[in-house]
Amino acid sequence: MNYFKIIFTTIFIFALFFVAAACGTAPAEPDAGEGTAGEAAPGVQRTIRAGIGLNDQHPQYLGLLKFKELVEERTDGSIVVETYHSGQLGDDRSMMEALQLGTQEVTVPSTAPIAGFVQEFTVFDFPFLFPSNEVADEVLDGEVGQMMLDKLDDQNLVGLAYWENGFRDLTNARRAVASMEDMKGLSIRTMENELHLEAFRALGANPTPMAFTELFTALQQGAVDGQENPVATVYLQGFHEVQDHISNTHHIYSPFVFLMSKTFFDSLTEEEQEIVRDAAREAGQHQRQLNREANAQYLDDLQEEGMTYTEIDEEARQEMIDTVQPVLDKYAERIGQDIVDQVYEAIREAQED
Known part of the structure; x- marks a missing residue:
């Protein structure tokens, strides 16, 4: 009799074990801290890592600091902006690829480097395109x-605004x-950039x-005779230490494009997207003004x-x-004559205003 009690008890214990195990594999409810794409996760602080190639004195970096101030203030700190200068996160191409990867x-x-991803951007690097x-x-x-x-979307990039590098001089x-x-x-x-090379x-x-x-090391060692960049870049990168002459060729007006990872942008709520x-x-408006003031001042400084x-x-x-x-x-x-014509027509209309 005790033998049968032992068998029955053992079977009962195993049955309870399997029932408990089966219950444990049931789908769990979403954690209260998780969020879906385009939906803010409550209490989760997110970080924007913003990197550029120029140094921390350049108006481009000062523009990033302004962006940081605006975003953190308007999101009450739920989005934090970390800023990196001087190529700390890589060169332009590698950082764009990092945006694509998220x-x-x-x-x-x-x-110019954007044209390697979306060739239509080559038009903005046409020499002597913009008169002012x-x-x-x-x-x-x-x-x-x-x-x-809008053409950047297919490259998993979001273009939010145009900033200014400025007119490039030799x-x-x-x-x-x-x-x-x-x-x-x-x-x-x-x-x-092939267009720059051919020009x-x-x-x-x-x-x-x-x-x-x-570049600086190449100029210092004489590997190249010269370079072409806006005046602010020439001064702030210390190129005057290894260059003797500057000419106002103004051969290309070079915009900056403020890019965000589409993966990250799509994860934001509509309100957050509007904020960024x-x-x-x-x-960008702030950065343009700083850039123009800097170019005027630094031209005098270079001569001094x-x-x-x-x-x-x-x-x-x-x-x-x-x-x-x-x-x-x-x-x-190569780009498409229709695109080029639209740009030139917009320039003519702007000159007439």
Whole structure:
């Protein structure tokens, strides 16, 4: 009798065990702290890592600090912005790729490297495209500028606003440049952009593509004679220490584009999306103003530091414009003539306003 009691008790215990195990595999209710895509997770603080290539004195970085201030204030600190300068998170291309992968949230590159992802952006790097800052503002902040930003979605990137790098000028360590003749044979570092390379070849220089983080050392060691960047960048990166001449070629107006990872942007609520978009635009207006003030001041500072400043007269500039036109015609066909025509039409309308 005891034998049967033992068997019955054992079977009963095993039955209870399996019932408990089965109950334990039932689907759990969502944790109260979790959130779905596009829905804020209560009590969860998120971080935006924003990286750029320029240093912490440049107006671009000061613009990032303004963005940080606006976002953290308007989200009551539920979104925190960490800012990184001087290529701490990589060069422009690697940071854009990190945005695509969702391992970084924000970067603000020039349009030249963006053209490697969306070729239509090449149009903004056409030499002598924009005649002034004011015309550039109106075109970039208008319908044409938004049309171009919308093309970034397919690359898992969100374009929130245009900031300003500015008009690019030529520096070198060999001689004053007042014309195309003076430019012949100079080895010039350019961004890794085919249009820039072909344009400088047409102008008689020997362009060398190179990552920005490698540039100072290359100038210092004489690996290249010169480079081309806006005045603020020339001064703040200390290029005057290794360059003797600067010319106001103003050969390209270079916008910055405020980019956010689409993966991260889509995870935000509609209210948060509006906050970061507005903050990017407001910080961009602030950054443009700082940039223009800095370029004016730093041109004087560069001359005080010993650089020789050379003016490009209208005749010399027109010769440059005419010389690069075949290059522009080639790229217009590659990009799409309709896109190029829309940009030029927007520029004409802005000039008439």
